[in-house]
Each structure stands twice: as structure tokens, then as C-alpha cells.
Amino acid sequence: MKIGLYFGTFNPIHIGHLIIANHMAEHSDLDQIWMVVTPHNPHKQKNTLLDDYQRLHMVQLATEDFPKIKASDIEFKLPQPNFTVNTLAHLLEKYPKNEFSLIMGEDNLNSLHKWKNYEYILEHHNIYVYPRLNSGEIDEQFVNHNKIHRVGAPVIELSSTFIRESIKNKKNVMPMLPYKVWEYLDKGSFYKK
Numbered sequence: 001m002k003i004g005l006y007f008g009t010f011n012p013i014h015i016g017h018l019i020i021a022n023h024m025a026e027h028s029d030l031d032q033i034w035m036v037v038t039p040h041n042p043h044k045q046k047n048t049l050l051d052d053y054q055r056l057h058m059v060q061l062a063t064e065d066f067p068k069i070k071a072s073d074i075e076f077k078l079p080q081p082n083f084t085v086n087t088l089a090h091l092l093e094k095y096p097k098n099e100f101s102l103i104m105g106e107d108n109l110n111s112l113h114k115w116k117n118y119e120y121i122l123e124h125h126n127i128y129v130y131p132r133l134n135s136g137e138i139d140e141q142f143v144n145h146n147k148i149h150r151v152g153a154p155v156i157e158l159s160s161t162f163i164r165e166s167i168k169n170k171k172n173v174m175p176m177l178p179y180k181v182w183e184y185l186d187k188g189s190f191y192k193k
Contacts, residue, residue: 016156025068101126
């Protein structure tokens with residue numbers, strides 16, 4: 001099975017994340033998309049970052065009606081700080097019959113050369129790249145790379161930071177979130193301080 005790994009803090013997950021994940025599931029050769037919730041780094045103090053399991057729960061709520069999209073807590077069980085190359089090695093060991101690829105925006109592709117063992121990742125894994133506004137020039141080594149696949153997904157310029165700030169400022173964010181996520185956040189009074 002071909003699985004696309006879409007990493008993020010998902011703090012909170014929003015419709016932009018779902019649109020990209022669903023587009024990859026429906027318009028690429030990937031069989032499933034795993035939305036990998038990145039755990040809180042204990043060495044970084046971030047008051048606006050919800051607990052790992054609260055964010056995982058929101059991803060589960062958001063994806064439960066999408067059979068090709070799954071929430072994943074795989075990185076919760078790995079030593080921190082963690083690197084993508086370690087997650088990939090762990091997944092290959094745990095699921096040897098699956099083929100794992102990365103999903104990232106063009107903005108992240110621009111910093112791929114800074115990732116730990118990025119050459120190994122590129123040699124052994126495909127990367128599906130969705131467009132972003134203002135992503136800058138793509139490094140020459142990545143432009144025509146046979147492991148990098150550009151997917152003409154919709155350009156979604158919506159950020160979790162904007163949503164958190166809007167909630168804090170008592171703005172209506174319901175259209176930006178899957179309804180069950182909006183309901184969870186509203187009932188829990190998250191991000192309001």
C-alpha cells in the first residue's frame with residue numbers, strides 16, 4: 001500500500017489541511033494519507049500548543065468521514081527530539097509491506113536540504129509537493145528530481161495561527177474548521193486566552 005505522510009502540529013487542524021489531504025488521496029497514486037500529529041517538543045515552551053492527545057483527537061474528529069485519511073500518533077512513541085528520517089525508519093520496520101512517501105508544501109521543499117539525512121530520504125522515498133503562495137525559488141537540485149512529484153492541489157492560504165488568533169479575539173472561525181473540530185474547540189474554550 002502506498003501511504004502519504006502529512007506531518008503537522010495541527011493546532012488546530014483546519015479545512016485547508018483536509019482539502020490538501022483529500023486532494024492527495026483522490027488525485028495522486030497514494031492509497032492512504034496518514035496525518036501524522038507532531039508531538040510537543042518538551043524543550044520548547046509554547047503556550048498556544050494544545051496537548052498532543054487533544055490535537056490527535058481533533059485530527060480523528062476531522063478525518064472520521066474520510067476513509068482514505070487516517071490520524072497517526074506514530075511520533076508520540078519515538079524518542080524526542082525526533083527527525084523525519086527516524087519516523088520513516090520506524091514505519092518501514094513496523095509496516096514493511098507499505099511504501100511511505102512524504103507530503104509537503106513548496107515552502108518546506110525549499111528547506112529540505114537542511115533536514116537530517118535528506119539525501120537518504122530522497123533516495124528511498126517519494127515526496128508529493130503541493131503549491132504554496134510565496135514559496136520562493138526552488139533549489140535547483142529539487143526542480144526535476146525523479147522522487148519529487150508536484151501535485152496541482154488547490155492553493156489554500158489558511159493558517160492555524162490565524163485561527164488561534166481569531167478565536168482569541170472572539171471572531172467566528174466556524175467556516176474554517178471541520179464542524180466537529182469547531183464544536184470540540186468551542187466546548188473546551190481552547191485558544192480563548
